[in-house]
Amino acid sequence: MSSSTPAALAGVRVIEMGQLIAGPFASKTLGEFGAEVIKIEPPGAGDPLRNWRLIKNGTSVWWQVQSRNKRSLALDLRQAEGQALARQLIAEADVLVENFRPGTLEGWDMSPEQLHALNPGLVILRISGYGQTGPYRDLPGFGVVGEAMGGLRHLTAEPGRVPVRVGVSIGDTLAALHGVIGVLTALYHRKVQGGRGQVVDVALHEAVFNVMESLIPEYSAFGAVREPAGSALPGIAPSNAYPCQDGWVLVAGNGDSIFKRLMQAIGRADLAQAPDLADNAGRVARVAEIDAAIGAWTQTRTVLTVTTELAAARVPAGKVYTAKDIAEDPHYRARDMILQQTTRDGYTVEVPGIVPKLSGTPGTIRTSAPHVGDDTDAVLSEMGLSSEQIGRLREKKIIQ
Incomplete structure (x- = not known):
C-alpha cells in the first residue's frame, strides 16, 4: 500500500x-x-x-x-x-x-x-x-x-x-x-x-x-420553479431512463447529431429527419413522443443488447450499475x-x-x-x- x-x-x-x-x-x-x-x-x-x-x-x-x-x-x-x-x-x-x-x-x-x-x-x-x-x-x-x-x-x-x-x-x-x-x-x-x-x-x-445549475437564474428571469422530473433531464431531450427486458438503461441522445444517430439506430428515420426535431427546443416540445419511441425499442431488448447497439451508433448509453456490477467491471x-x-x-x-x-x-x-x-x-x-x-x-x- x-x-x-x-x-x-x-x-x-x-x-x-x-x-x-x-x-x-x-x-x-x-x-x-x-x-x-x-x-x-x-x-x-x-x-x-x-x-x-x-x-x-x-x-x-x-x-x-x-x-x-x-x-x-x-x-x-x-x-x-x-x-x-x-x-x-x-x-x-x-x-x-x-x-x-x-x-x-x-x-x-x-x-x-x-x-x-x-x-x-x-x-x-x-x-x-x-x-x-x-x-x-x-x-x-x-x-x-x-x-x-x-x-x-x-x-x-x-x-x-x-x-x-x-x-x-x-x-x-x-x-x-x-x-x-x-x-x-x-x-x-x-x-x-x-x-x-x-x-x-x-x-x-x-x-x-x-451545483444546482440554472435553478436560480431560471427563477430570477422567468419566475420558473424547477420541479421533480424523475429520471428525465427537464428542458433537455432526449435524456432519460428506459426499460429493458432485464433492467434499465440510461440514454443521452440530446446532442443534435447524436439524436439523429439514435433515431436511426432504433429504426425511427422519420424522427431523425423531422425538421422540428433538429434542435433541442423542438425535441423538448415532443419529448413524450420521443421517450415513447425509445422505450418501445429498449423494452424488447436486454440492457447489454441496447448498450452494445448504441455504442456502435456512437450514442451515450449505460446500464444502472449495482455494487456487484462495479466490482466486476473491467474498466474500473x-x-x-x-x-x-x-x-x-x-x-x-x-x-x-x-x-x-x-x-x-x-x-x-x-x-x-x-x-x-x-x-x-x-x-x-x-x-x-x-x-x-x-x-x-x-x-x-x-x-x-
Whole structure:
C-alpha cells in the first residue's frame, strides 16, 4: 500500500478534528495526495463512523476507506490539558480541518484569531450546516438537511411523490470537496502572497446549492420553479431512463447529431429527419413522443443488447450499475478504481481507488485505517513529551 511516486502534498501537515463524513472526507482526500493527516478523536469509541453500517471484526468497513493514510491520536478535547496539547500540535500544522457546530472551537480557546496568533500560516477548514455566520449558524445541520435547503432534495423524486435521498451522503461529500478546493487555494495563496493562512468556511447547504445549475437564474428571469422530473433531464431531450427486458438503461441522445444517430439506430428515420426535431427546443416540445419511441425499442431488448447497439451508433448509453456490477467491471479495474487494502486487523478488503488521476504525482494508499489511538504515543513523542509525561496523561484519561 505504499508507492515510490512523488506526493503532491508531501510536507503538508493536516490536523483533523472532525468526525463522521464531511471533515474526515476532506482530510482523507488531502491524505491520498501525500499530506500527513493526524486525526484527533475521543478516547474510547473514537469517531462514531467506526460503527456505521456494515461491521467486520468490530469496525465498519466504511472506516477502512474514510481513514486510510491517517494517524490516530486519541485525545480528550473536553479537558483543558487535552485542549492545550491540541493547540501545541496545531501550532506546527499547515491545515486544521473541523466540522463541529460553530462556536465549538471558540469554547476550547481555539478561535481562528487565537490559532492564527500561534500559527499565522494556518489554513482552517470549517465545515458546518449553515456556515460560521448568518441567522442559522447555530442550528444543528446534517448533510440531509443541507441537501434539502440547497434545493437538491426537492428535485430527487418522481412528480407528485415524496422527495428521496440520492442513496449516499452527497451533501457531506460535496461540502468536503469544496473544502478541499478551499484548502488548496488557501495554501497556494499562502505560498505566493506572504505566508498568511486564512479560514475556509464551507456550509453544507451552500456546497449543494453550488451545483444546482440554472435553478436560480431560471427563477430570477422567468419566475420558473424547477420541479421533480424523475429520471428525465427537464428542458433537455432526449435524456432519460428506459426499460429493458432485464433492467434499465440510461440514454443521452440530446446532442443534435447524436439524436439523429439514435433515431436511426432504433429504426425511427422519420424522427431523425423531422425538421422540428433538429434542435433541442423542438425535441423538448415532443419529448413524450420521443421517450415513447425509445422505450418501445429498449423494452424488447436486454440492457447489454441496447448498450452494445448504441455504442456502435456512437450514442451515450449505460446500464444502472449495482455494487456487484462495479466490482466486476473491467474498466474500473483497468483504471485502478478498485484497489485491495489490508486492514490492521489482517484481512483484505476491496476499496474505491483515488480520484482525480494525476500523471506526475498520483494519489496513493500508504497506510491502512488506524485503530483508536494507534499513533498517540508516537505523535506525542514527536511533540517532545517524555514517556513519563505520556504515562501521566494516560492515567488521567486525557489520552488513550
